[in-house]
Amino acid sequence: xxxxxxxxxxxxxxxxxxxxxxxxxxxxxxxxxxxxxxxxxxxxxxxxxxxxxxxxxxxxxxxxxxxxxxxxxxxxxxxxxxxxxxxxxxxxxxxxxxxxxxxxxxxxxxxxxxxxxxxxxxxxxxxxxxxxxxxxxxxxxxxxxxxxxxxxxxxxxxxxxxxxxxxxxxxxxxxxxxxxxxxxxxxxxxxxxxxxxxxxxxxxxxxxxxxxxxxxxxxxxxxxxxxxxxxxxxxxxxxxxxxxxxxxxxxxxxxxxxxxxxxxxxxxxxxxxxxxxxxxxxxxxxxxxxxxxxxxxxxxxxxxxxxxxxxxxxxxxxxxxxxxxxxxxxxxxxxxxxxxxxxxxxxxxxxxxxxxxxxxxxxxxxxxxxxxxxxxxxxxxxxx
Amino acid sequence: xxxxxxxxxxxxxxxxxxxxxxxxxxxxxxxxxxxxxxxxxxxxxxxxxxxxxxxxxxxxxxxxxxxxxxxxxxxxxxxxxxxxxxxxxxxxxxxxxxxxxxxxxxxxxxxxxxxxxxxxxxxxxxxxxxxxxxxxxxxxxxxxxxxxxxxxxxxxxxxxxxx
Numbered sequence: 067x068x069x070x071x072x073x074x075x076x077x078x079x080x081x082x083x084x085x086x087x088x089x090x091x092x093x094x095x096x097x098x099x100x101x102x103x104x105x106x107x108x109x110x111x112x113x114x115x116x117x118x119x120x121x122x123x124x125x126x127x128x129x130x131x132x133x134x135x136x137x138x139x140x141x142x143x144x145x146x147x148x149x150x151x152x153x154x155x156x157x158x159x160x161x162x163x164x165x166x167x168x169x170x171x172x173x174x175x176x177x178x179x180x181x182x183x184x185x186x187x188x189x190x191x192x193x194x195x196x197x198x199x200x201x202x203x204x205x206x207x208x209x210x211x212x213x214x215x216x217x218x219x220x221x222x223x224x225x226x227x228x229x230x231x232x233x234x235x236x237x238x239x240x241x242x243x244x245x246x247x248x249x250x251x252x253x254x255x256x257x258x259x260x261x262x263x264x265x266x267x268x269x270x271x272x273x274x275x276x277x278x279x280x281x282x283x284x285x286x287x288x289x290x291x292x293x294x295x296x297x298x299x300x301x302x303x304x305x306x307x308x309x310x311x312x313x314x315x316x317x318x319x320x321x322x323x324x325x326x327x328x329x330x331x332x333x334x335x336x337x338x339x340x341x342x343x344x345x346x347x348x349x350x351x352x353x354x355x356x357x358x359x360x361x362x363x364x365x366x367x368x369x370x371x372x373x374x375x376x377x378x379x380x381x382x383x384x385x386x387x388x389x390x391x392x393x394x395x396x397x398x399x400x401x402x403x404x405x406x407x408x409x410x411x412x413x414x415x416x417x418x419x420x421x422x423x424x425x426x427x428x429x430x431x432x433x434x435x436x437x438x439x440x441x442x443x444x445x446x447x448x449x450x
Numbered sequence: 451x452x453x454x455x456x457x458x459x460x461x462x463x464x465x466x467x468x469x470x471x472x473x474x475x476x477x478x479x480x481x482x483x484x485x486x487x488x489x490x491x492x493x494x495x496x497x498x499x500x501x502x503x504x505x506x507x508x509x510x511x512x513x514x515x516x517x518x519x520x521x522x523x524x525x526x527x528x529x530x531x532x533x534x535x536x537x538x539x540x541x542x543x544x545x546x547x548x549x550x551x552x553x554x555x556x557x558x559x560x561x562x563x564x565x566x567x568x569x570x571x572x573x574x575x576x577x578x579x580x581x582x583x584x585x586x587x588x589x590x591x592x593x594x595x596x597x598x599x600x601x602x603x604x605x606x607x608x609x610x611x612x613x
Binding site for chain 2: 236237239240241243244245247248251278282
């Protein structure tokens with residue numbers, strides 16, 4: 067009897083203990099689930115053979131696959147290069163954990179996703195290794211930003227070198243010009259030269275002079291481009307400027323079906339502003355439109371340039387039918403380094419710089435975009 | 451030859467070839483030209499002889515154009531300076547307290563613009579000098595010196611201003 071009652075007391079105690087473990091287990095699981103569901107990191111678990119047995123919601127997003135699609139597949143299959151992923155797993159096997167930077171994974175859509183990965187052995191109660199847990203942080207955006215910064219740096223460096231070269235070349239060009247001019251004067255004074263010879267020499271000296279003039283123009287343009295300068299305002303005709311800009315972009319428009327429509331206000335549109343800076347802005351806006359049209363434009367691609375007088379301001383519009391800017395990008399297009407072009411193609415500088423330039427001239431750039439149709443940029447600048 | 455025999459030009463540029471050809475052309479036009487290849491040489495020349503207009507390159511090793519110009523004017527207060535600058539350095543030249551230069555010309559310099567600039571600078575120098583001379587003369591007259599004293603003072607002035 068006595069042993070019976072002590073047994074049942076023991077049973078009650080064990081039952082209570084079990085219940086409390088159950089609660090603890092439940093809470094721990096809920097806690098882990100919460101992490102796995104909410105983290106944006108790719109967290110996975112594999113069995114001892116490296117086969118996936120768990121994947122976080124963030125992991126589904128990073129790789130583009132749903133859990134159903136990847137369950138039971140080896141994790142290394144999702145690395146961009148499975149061969150190169152194996153040493154990381156081997157490291158983990160050897161030391162119980164491993165860290166790897168910039169591990170390239172392959173997104174379902176084919177693009178590369180870079181992650182900083184931290185791997186750990188999953189050990190069971192007997193101390194036996196039963197699998198691997200990995201926590202991978204998606205650093206693709208950071209990497210892209212880094213690449214952009216490198217690109218910007220490189221551009222700035224090229225600018226500096228070009229400016230330096232242009233500057234150095236100026237002096238010898240000036241010497242050639244003066245030497246030729248002097249030679250011209252000597253020829254003019256020379257006695258005993260035949261008429262033909264004299265004419266020939268004069269012609270040659272003039273040519274040397276004209277060509278050095280040309281060199282000078284090139285170096286000045288280059289230096290003007292490389293140098294950041296404050297606006298220097300002068301009277302200019304916006305219509306002329308737009309036509310020049312189109313002429314400048316003509317090489318890009320060649321061999322395309324893009325049509326340029328002009329809807330200008332009547333007569334010349336005179337403003338007092340900085341022609342060089344404005345041209346830079348229009349080259350950027352029209353260049354962007356061309357790029358977008360070539361990328362995703364339909365059959366009858368067009369860019370419409372329009373001008374309107376509004377009180378003391380003028381408004382220039384650049385409209386395209388390239389399908390518009392995706393809703394999620396519309397808030398970012400003036401952000402520094404935001405680009406949808408592939409690395410090396412876009413710097414993410416064009417629009418922010420254009421916005422700055424227009425603001426420095428007392429104006430503003432705005433845009434309207436209809437997804438599926440096209441985009442219109444409007445540049446407002448004061449007349450003086 | 452034109453009528454600039456009496457304009458004395460001091461050229462200062464470390465690009466010797468350029469100075470050589472510009473000198474030759476200016477000489478042929480009738481200017482009196484002294485070619486120097488550094489700020490130091492220019493100051494030495496200005497210490498010895500009198501000049502009307504200096505054409506100074508902004509960027510030179512050693513003493514640069516800004517400093518050369520300043521020192522030249524300490525020696526010869528009426529000397530007018532034309533400063534030659536590379537692209538984009540005009541602002542920096544202006545910022546470094548450079549308003550005393552008569553004119554800035556962009557390099558590579560346009561020869562006709564240079565000649566015109568030298569003539570204008572010479573005119574300005576003559577005017578300033580003339581005005582100052584008049585002022586001094588009046589000051590002396592007003593000072594109540596005797597005839598002898600005035601004659602002597604005027605002779606001194608003539609010597610100083612080369613009038």
